[in-house]
Amino acid sequence: MSDREGTLTAVKPASLKEAREAVLDTAGRISIAGAGTAADWAGRLGHVDAVLDTTGLSGVITHNPGDMTVSVHAGTPLRALQEELAKHGQHLSFDAARVADGATVGGLVATADAGPSALVHGTLRDLVIGATTLLSDGAVVRSGGHVIKNVAGFDLAKLLHGSYGTLGVLVEVVLRLHPVPKAIGTVVVECDLAEAARLAGEVLASQLEPTAVEWLSSGRLLVRIDSTEEALPARLDRLTRLLGDAATVADGDGTAVWAEHAALTRGEKGAAVLRIGVRPSLLPGVLEGLPAAAVTAGLGTGVATVSLPGTAVAEAHAAVHAAGGTSVLRSRPADLDAPAWGPPPSALAVHKAVKQRFDPDGRFGPGRFDPWEIS
Amino acid sequence: MALDPVARAAIVAALGPDDVVDDPVQTRAYECDGLTGYRVRPEIVLIPRDAEAVARAVKACHRNGVPFVARGAGTGLSGGALPVADGVVISLARLKRVLEVDPVNRRAVVEPGVTNLEITAAAAAHGLYYAPDPSSQQVCTIGGNVAENSGGAHCLKYGFTTNHVLAMEVVLPDGELVTLGGDSAEQLGPDLRGVFLGSEGTLGITTKITVRLLRTPETVRTLLADFPSVAEAGEVVSDIVAAGIVPAAVEMMDTLAIEAAEEAVHAGYTVGVPAALVVELDGPIEQCDAEFAQVKEICDAHGCTRLHIAGSPEERAAIWRGRKAAFAAVGRISPDYFVQDGVVPRTRLAEVLGRIADMGDEAGLRVANVFHAGDGNLHPLVLYSAAAGETERAEELSGAIAELCVELGGSLSGEHGIGTDKACSMPKMYGEEDLAVMKRVRDAFDPEGLCNPGKVLPTPRLCGERPGKYRPHPLEESGVIERL
Numbered sequence: 001m002s003d004r005e006g007t008l009t010a011v012k013p014a015s016l017k018e019a020r021e022a023v024l025d026t027a028g029r030i031s032i033a034g035a036g037t038a039a040d041w042a043g044r045l046g047h048v049d050a051v052l053d054t055t056g057l058s059g060v061i062t063h064n065p066g067d068m069t070v071s072v073h074a075g076t077p078l079r080a081l082q083e084e085l086a087k088h089g090q091h092l093s094f095d096a097a098r099v100a101d102g103a104t105v106g107g108l109v110a111t112a113d114a115g116p117s118a119l120v121h122g123t124l125r126d127l128v129i130g131a132t133t134l135l136s137d138g139a140v141v142r143s144g145g146h147v148i149k150n151v152a153g154f155d156l157a158k159l160l161h162g163s164y165g166t167l168g169v170l171v172e173v174v175l176r177l178h179p180v181p182k183a184i185g186t187v188v189v190e191c192d193l194a195e196a197a198r199l200a201g202e203v204l205a206s207q208l209e210p211t212a213v214e215w216l217s218s219g220r221l222l223v224r225i226d227s228t229e230e231a232l233p234a235r236l237d238r239l240t241r242l243l244g245d246a247a248t249v250a251d252g253d254g255t256a257v258w259a260e261h262a263a264l265t266r267g268e269k270g271a272a273v274l275r276i277g278v279r280p281s282l283l284p285g286v287l288e289g290l291p292a293a294a295v296t297a298g299l300g301t302g303v304a305t306v307s308l309p310g311t312a313v314a315e316a317h318a319a320v321h322a323a324g325g326t327s328v329l330r331s332r333p334a335d336l337d338a339p340a341w342g343p344p345p346s347a348l349a350v351h352k353a354v355k356q357r358f359d360p361d362g363r364f365g366p367g368r369f370d371p372w373e374i375s
Numbered sequence: 376m377a378l379d380p381v382a383r384a385a386i387v388a389a390l391g392p393d394d395v396v397d398d399p400v401q402t403r404a405y406e407c408d409g410l411t412g413y414r415v416r417p418e419i420v421l422i423p424r425d426a427e428a429v430a431r432a433v434k435a436c437h438r439n440g441v442p443f444v445a446r447g448a449g450t451g452l453s454g455g456a457l458p459v460a461d462g463v464v465i466s467l468a469r470l471k472r473v474l475e476v477d478p479v480n481r482r483a484v485v486e487p488g489v490t491n492l493e494i495t496a497a498a499a500a501h502g503l504y505y506a507p508d509p510s511s512q513q514v515c516t517i518g519g520n521v522a523e524n525s526g527g528a529h530c531l532k533y534g535f536t537t538n539h540v541l542a543m544e545v546v547l548p549d550g551e552l553v554t555l556g557g558d559s560a561e562q563l564g565p566d567l568r569g570v571f572l573g574s575e576g577t578l579g580i581t582t583k584i585t586v587r588l589l590r591t592p593e594t595v596r597t598l599l600a601d602f603p604s605v606a607e608a609g610e611v612v613s614d615i616v617a618a619g620i621v622p623a624a625v626e627m628m629d630t631l632a633i634e635a636a637e638e639a640v641h642a643g644y645t646v647g648v649p650a651a652l653v654v655e656l657d658g659p660i661e662q663c664d665a666e667f668a669q670v671k672e673i674c675d676a677h678g679c680t681r682l683h684i685a686g687s688p689e690e691r692a693a694i695w696r697g698r699k700a701a702f703a704a705v706g707r708i709s710p711d712y713f714v715q716d717g718v719v720p721r722t723r724l725a726e727v728l729g730r731i732a733d734m735g736d737e738a739g740l741r742v743a744n745v746f747h748a749g750d751g752n753l754h755p756l757v758l759y760s761a762a763a764g765e766t767e768r769a770e771e772l773s774g775a776i777a778e779l780c781v782e783l784g785g786s787l788s789g790e791h792g793i794g795t796d797k798a799c800s801m802p803k804m805y806g807e808e809d810l811a812v813m814k815r816v817r818d819a820f821d822p823e824g825l826c827n828p829g830k831v832l833p834t835p836r837l838c839g840e841r842p843g844k845y846r847p848h849p850l851e852e853s854g855v856i857e858r859l
Contacts (some may be wrong), residue, residue: 066722067751089619112562123560125569126538127387133812141812143806147718149535149750150786152575152793152804153831154813158537158569162562179619201479203382205502207593209659231661277561281479302480302559326561345563347545347553353819354565358812369564 010048013057016132016140016171023169024138026050029363031222032165034075034107037098041111042164043331043340047366054106056173060084062146068177068259069129069146074106081105085181093121093178097262106170112162116212116261119300121178124161131157134168136363140171148176156287159354165365166374167358179209181226185236189247192292196221197284201297208239211299212311216264217295222250222257258363264294264305271307271361272332276300278325286323290316309338317342324359344372378461382439386419386463388429389435396420405464408449408456409511410692412770413795417444417458422466426544426552426582432465433580434550436611442825445580447487447519450511452714453794455523455575455830465580466692467518473497474583481588482541487581491525494586503588504532509790510699521581524573526790528624528698529655533589533751535730535790537572544583545571548821552582555821570816575792576827578820592657595623595687596667599694600674601648605629605744606649606725607677612748613722614673615654625749626653629728631708632743632756639704642697643680643690652748653698701745702756709741709758710764713773716791717780721751726781731755740765752789753780778803793831797811799838801831 013019023030028049033039035055054075061071065088072081078092078099085091089372095115096108103113109131114123121127130144133156143156160170189199196215203210205221212224223243225235250257267273271293278286280302287297292306302325308316310333320327321342329340345351351374355362356371377720387395396402397419406414423429436443442462449456458464467801471488483494491512508527509515515525515842520536522544533539542556556568571578602608605627611623621755628636628644628651637644644651654670655713656663674682705712709781719727726746735757759769777787777797781804787797801810814832817824829837 009498064720066616067720068616069720112566114560118560122538124532125566126534135812137806139812141809143809143813145718145804147751147784147785147789149526149530149718149747149752149789150789151526152787152797153801153809154570154816155537155573156570156812156816158566158572159816161566161569163565167565179621182619204481205478205590206592207659209592227659228662228665231659234661235659235843263550275561277557277559279480279558282558298669303561304781324558326557326559326563328561328563341563343687345554345557347547347555347567349551350547350553350567350820351564353822354567354816357815357819372564374564 008048010053012053012055013055016134019052019057019134019169019171020138020140021082022052023134023136029366030136032169032364033103034078035102037101037103038107038111038113038330040332042328043368043370045365048366052169054169061172063088065090069148070177071130071146071172071174072105075174077106078105078108078186085177089180090177091180092127092175093117094124094127097265100262105173108162109157109170109173110163110165114303116298117215119213119298120211124330125158127174127176128157128161129176131160131170132172134171134360136359144174146174151351156201164368167364167370168353172239183227183229183232184253185222185225185227185232185238186237186250186257187243187247188250188257190219191221191246192219193284193287197299200214202242203239204300207240208235208242213298213300214261215297215299216261216263219290220257222254222261222272231312240366261296265296266303267331268294268307270333271337272309272310272313272336273305273330274313274327275305275330276303276320276325276327278320278323282323282325286320286325295330310338313338339371340368341372348372378441379439382441383419383774385439386421386435386441389431390421390423394422394424394428396422405446405458405466408451408454409665410452410794410796413454413592415458415460417464418461420464420466420856422469423535424469426470426546429580430546430550430552433546434546436463436826437501437549437823440758440823440825442828444827445518445522445576447516448490448514450515451519451523451794452793453654453718453788453792453796455792455794457795459828467516470582476489476501478503478592481590482585483588484583484585485517486583487521489517489518491515491517491520498588502591504591505586506539506589507536510702517584517586518581522574523790523792526752528547528747529624531625531747532621532623537569539587540568540572541836542585543568543571546580546582548579548823554575556585575794575831577817577831579826594660594663595655595657595691597653597655597691597694598670599683600646600652600654600679601645601681602650602652602680605650605728606758608652608747609671611652615670618669618673620656620669622654622749623657624655625747626698627651627746627748628698628701629744631741632705632745635704635708635743636697636701638707640696640700642700648680653694664778698745701777705743705758706755710760710762712759713757713769714791715753715755715757715773715776716788717753717777717785718789719751719753719780719783719785721749723783724748724751724752727753727779730779731851734772734775738768740769740772747789750789751785774800793823793838795830798829798831798833803834
């Protein structure tokens with residue numbers, strides 16, 4: 001973040017009350033920061049006067065194993081939460097790569113991150129059932145609740161999903177949980193993208209119910225099965241037969257191949273990392289047209305993460321947009337001057353109106369949606 | 376105050392007289408939705424033929440400051456499509472084309488007037504289906520499902536409408552046509568699609584919807600089990616969850632609901648048992664069979680008095696017919712009834728049912744219970760006779776049950792929506808500041824407040840001025856959150 005004035009206040013509240021006081025007592029513009037695992041994602045942060053560090057807002061508030069819900073302080077690292085939940089055989093069905101780097105629950109929501117299992121479980125927008133949010137004028141709003149089924153009132157957590165710290169500070173988040181799969185297996189096929197796309201089509205048309213179907217630029221297709229212990233061997237066997245002679249079952253539960261997936265998703269050092277989403281059938285074509293070094297491609301979700309030379313970013317946005325998709329820049333070299341976003345969505349006026357109502361003085365996250373002039 | 380003649384002429388001209396209904400006898404057909412206790416006759420009903428016509432209609436209303444209410448099949452149960460006096464109803468009944476079924480990308484593009492079940496019918500040839508399945512799925516429309524974020528019996532495993540809609544074309548309250556969402560789960564910025572879904576028609580009118588389709592599961596296994604008490608049946612649900620099984624559906628009916636349903640559709644339920652559970656599992660055959668065996672053991676361990684396993688698709692359909700018929704069937708054992716839709720954390724089911732029974736006794740009214748036991752979504756049916764002057768008492772009991780759910784850490788509504796019916800109860804669930812920020816969202820989309828006004832958020836006009844004294848947030852009272 002920039003610090004042109006030379007005085008950058010840092011505050012680290014330990015409660016909702018302290019967070020509210022910090023926002024009200026701090027003059028000027030504020031950057032909301034979690035663990036810093038995605039600090040340079042999306043538009044480059046403009047000048048701010050203070051950083052609000054949410055990592056002091058940490059820990060489980062209530063976990064109701066019988067109800068499969070948990071409420072946590074938003075600065076809790078998801079990794080730590082998962083360890084807590086695992087004691088009860090439960091987890092948040094969410095596997096974004098940077099969870100392992102200590103990313104916070106709030107940060108993962110704000111950046112709309114997701115991992116391979118989004119194919120079945122969706123993104124965090126699908127798993128957050130309630131939230132407490134602090135706005136820049138000190139208003140505190142609770143939306144949703146502690147039950148998985150609830151249609152009372154506007155679902156404000158959805159607005160915070162993908163807001164990149166521009167609308168409010170997530171203070172508490174309520175999540176819906178799932179049982180930890182009793183057995184996990186991954187089938188690997190060494191192949192190029194075109195062959196992977198063909199095989200993925202067959203898997204997705206089958207009734208084998210994969211949890212994730214991802215192609216890696218190291219030349220591997222990974223298909224994961226979450227299962228009961230009794231059923232896993234038979235399910236893997238059927239999957240292997242469907243995928244043909246080149247298919248093998250990864251050692252153990254496939255931790256090593258999925259670690260490779262996470263590393264490729266984080267991207268190459270010095271490259272610009274672009275996250276893209278298109279109609280799944282268009283994904284291989286879009287990827288073939290990009291000068292990408294590292295790629296992970298969700299062949300069922302249409303979501304891919306690619307490492308590109310910085311000079312190729314603008315063209316990549318245009319190519320994805322031409323295919324009807326969306327793209328956003330993640331990590332990039334510090335000196336790269338490339339657009340973080342492609343063309344704005346058609347509802348840009350609504351985005352601006354929401355920003356105006358939630359943060360009328362433009363205090364939170366300036367620059368995150370440049371060049372759209374929302375924040 | 377009648378509709379200004381200049382405004383009326385402009386609105387009629389936007390569509391042309393052929394697509395306008397303003398005969399008072401005909402507009403009466405639009406005076407209520409599934410919640411028939413509230414009735415308001417609209418001044419004009421517009422029946423546009425395409426999205427552009429919807430946009431023209433909304434633009435004309437907006438320019439002339441006339442409130443408008445979108446309407447699908449009118450099956451909603453919370454008065455969400457209740458017209459505004461001197462206002463306009465915009466019916467989406469003519470936007471009923473399935474525009475595209477894309478089996479490769481497992482999605483369909485449909486217009487809002489398509490019924491929920493028609494989507495599955497269009498997808499079935501490809502081995503695909505649309506997962507959310509509200510009980511009214513044969514008649515309710517996808518546009519209404521989007522507005523209400525509809526659920527259904529299978530949402531425990533598969534989620535709600537919001538989890539199955541990728542994108543919507545929407546006419547904003549000023550008449551602009553925009554797209555919310557996109558071709559993948561990746562979105563540009565804050566998830567406007569997510570906040571629009573379930574906003575009960577207050578943020579705009581949907582004119583085109585892209586839904587996800589799922590591959591039909593390889594196997595479906597369904598059982599109907601009788602239990603000596605509601606508490607025992609509730610224990611079964613807890614044990615299934617504790618075993619790490621996520622059933623496709625778990626439904627419970629109590630003795631009164633069973634009696635009504637059986638009388639209506641003869642689906643093979645046991646009349647007189649205190650509680651019956653419908654449990655359905657689906658998925659790959661090896662897994663489904665292993666888990667189904669576990670569920671049967673759990674049922675036996677809790678004193679199950681009869682276990683009926685559907686042996687054919689017809690038997691499965693019969694079990695579901697009984698469950699889905701329960702609402703309407705209650706009409707056979709009571710002249711009138713109110714349906715409630717509160718949610719409690721699942722672990723508090725036995726407690727809430729006990730308290731509902733006590734409240735019913737106190738009010739001298741019978742309450743039948745049919746509910747989604749897996750997710751704690753209750754549907755208490757308060758039985759009464761309007762002719763016997765019980766309406767007010769029943770209405771009070773019904774409202775008290777919804778508020779009890781909030782007290783127990785749940786919600787006023789799991790799937791029917793707040794609408795007109797429960798808007799005045801919203802302060803029981805949310806604090807003033809919560810509602811004020813929700814109003815900011817409403818204002819961002821609809822600063823003039825013309826789009827389905829009076830729904831979801833309480834207004835002084837509808838609910839009276841709220842008392843001036845500090846009203847603690849429910850979570851604060853329960854010690855979950857702190858007071859600022």
